[in-house]
Amino acid sequence: MKKIIIRVESHSSSGVGGMESRIKEFTKVLENDYTFLTNSKFLYKSKFFGEKNIFSNYFSFVGILKDIFSFRNFDLIDSNGLRDNLISSLNFLLFWICYKVRKTEFFLTIHGNQGIEENKGIKKIVYDFLFKIGLLLSNKVVVVSEELKFYLIKKYSLNSKKIEIIPNFVKFQEKKFENKNNKSILVSRLDNHKSQGILKAIDFCLKNKLELDIYGSGSQLENLKEKFKTEEKINFLGFVKQEEIDYRKYNLIFAMGRALLEGISNGLIGILLGYDDLVCPISEQNYKKIKYSNFSGRGVEKQNIDLKNIGQNREEVFELVKNDFSLENLKDYYK
Known part of the structure; x- marks a missing residue:
C-alpha cells in the first residue's frame, strides 16, 4: 500500500x-x-x-x-x-x-x-x-x-x-432499467461559462412539457432560480452527491463529461449538454467522436433533438459505454 x-x-x-x-x-x-x-x-x-x-x-x-x-x-x-x-x-x-x-x-x-x-x-x-x-x-x-x-x-x-x-471510469448498474415518464435530470456545475447551455436545456424541457430536476451549485444558481421561479416543472435541487441521486426516477439526462457517463451508466438516455447549446443525443453513430473528446462536445456536430426518436438504441449505447468506461477496468490501468 x-x-x-x-x-x-x-x-x-x-x-x-x-x-x-x-x-x-x-x-x-x-x-x-x-x-x-x-x-x-x-x-x-x-x-x-x-x-x-x-x-x-x-x-x-x-x-x-x-x-x-x-x-x-x-x-x-x-x-x-x-x-x-x-x-x-x-x-x-x-x-x-x-x-x-x-x-x-x-x-x-x-x-x-x-x-x-x-x-x-x-x-x-x-x-x-x-x-x-x-x-x-x-x-x-x-x-x-x-x-x-x-x-x-x-x-x-x-x-x-x-x-x-x-478514462473517466464510472460504476454501472448490473440491471438496466427503462422509464417511460416525462421526467428529466440535468447535472452540472451552475457556473457562468456553462449557463447558456443550461438555459437551452431548460428551454427545451419547457417547450416539450418535460419536468426537469437540476442538480448542481455554483455562481449562477440564484440567478437561475429567480429567472424560473414561476415554472413548476423546473426544480433546482442544489448540490447532491452522485451516489444519492435516484436515477430510477428519470428518463433523460442533460450533462457533459463524467456526469453524462454516470447518467448513461444508470440506464438513462443521454443528451450532450454543451457550454452554449444542446449538442446531440448519444448514439451509436456519434459515440466514437464524443468519446474522443471526453464527452465535452468539442468537435461534435450539433443535431436536432426529436423526442420521438431518441432512446431507440439505449441498450446499444449502454453496452458501448460500459465496455469503455466501466470502473471494473480501473485497477488494470494503475497496476
Missing part, C-alpha cells in the same frame, strides 16, 4: 465537478493510504473525500510555504486541476521541488484544456512556460481522453510515452 497525497485544485464555488467526483470514485477502488490537499473550503468542510483532508490556499504565499514544508512523508503525489493561475503554477513547481528532493514519484493529472486556452497576453506566455516545465518534470502525465493527449503533444511537444490515458 502506497502513501499518496492528492492535490485537488478546485475552480468552482460549489467545489464539486467531474474532477472531484473522479478522484473520489477512483480512490475508493484503489487500495492506498490517501491524504487530500485542497484549496476548496467546501470540499474540506464537507469532508467530501473522507477524514484525511488538508486545506491550503494555493493562491497565497503562506499557502505555498504550508504545502512545501508541512506534508512531505509520501510515496507519490498526484496533482489535479493545475490550469490557469500563475501563483498556483508557481506553487506547483515549488511543491514539486520539495518532493523531488525526497525522490518521490510525481504525477500530473490533466482533466481538460479549457482553462489553458482562456489565458491571454503576458499571463498566457508565463503560464505556458510554467506549465510546460511542470509537464517535463513530472514522472507521468495522466489525461482523460485521446483528444487531450494529442493536444499536449502538439502544443507542448510532450513525449507521447510519458502520457497515460485513464
Whole structure:
C-alpha cells in the first residue's frame, strides 16, 4: 500500500465537478493510504473525500510555504486541476521541488484544456512556460481522453510515452432499467461559462412539457432560480452527491463529461449538454467522436433533438459505454 497525497485544485464555488467526483470514485477502488490537499473550503468542510483532508490556499504565499514544508512523508503525489493561475503554477513547481528532493514519484493529472486556452497576453506566455516545465518534470502525465493527449503533444511537444490515458471510469448498474415518464435530470456545475447551455436545456424541457430536476451549485444558481421561479416543472435541487441521486426516477439526462457517463451508466438516455447549446443525443453513430473528446462536445456536430426518436438504441449505447468506461477496468490501468 502506497502513501499518496492528492492535490485537488478546485475552480468552482460549489467545489464539486467531474474532477472531484473522479478522484473520489477512483480512490475508493484503489487500495492506498490517501491524504487530500485542497484549496476548496467546501470540499474540506464537507469532508467530501473522507477524514484525511488538508486545506491550503494555493493562491497565497503562506499557502505555498504550508504545502512545501508541512506534508512531505509520501510515496507519490498526484496533482489535479493545475490550469490557469500563475501563483498556483508557481506553487506547483515549488511543491514539486520539495518532493523531488525526497525522490518521490510525481504525477500530473490533466482533466481538460479549457482553462489553458482562456489565458491571454503576458499571463498566457508565463503560464505556458510554467506549465510546460511542470509537464517535463513530472514522472507521468495522466489525461482523460485521446483528444487531450494529442493536444499536449502538439502544443507542448510532450513525449507521447510519458502520457497515460485513464478514462473517466464510472460504476454501472448490473440491471438496466427503462422509464417511460416525462421526467428529466440535468447535472452540472451552475457556473457562468456553462449557463447558456443550461438555459437551452431548460428551454427545451419547457417547450416539450418535460419536468426537469437540476442538480448542481455554483455562481449562477440564484440567478437561475429567480429567472424560473414561476415554472413548476423546473426544480433546482442544489448540490447532491452522485451516489444519492435516484436515477430510477428519470428518463433523460442533460450533462457533459463524467456526469453524462454516470447518467448513461444508470440506464438513462443521454443528451450532450454543451457550454452554449444542446449538442446531440448519444448514439451509436456519434459515440466514437464524443468519446474522443471526453464527452465535452468539442468537435461534435450539433443535431436536432426529436423526442420521438431518441432512446431507440439505449441498450446499444449502454453496452458501448460500459465496455469503455466501466470502473471494473480501473485497477488494470494503475497496476
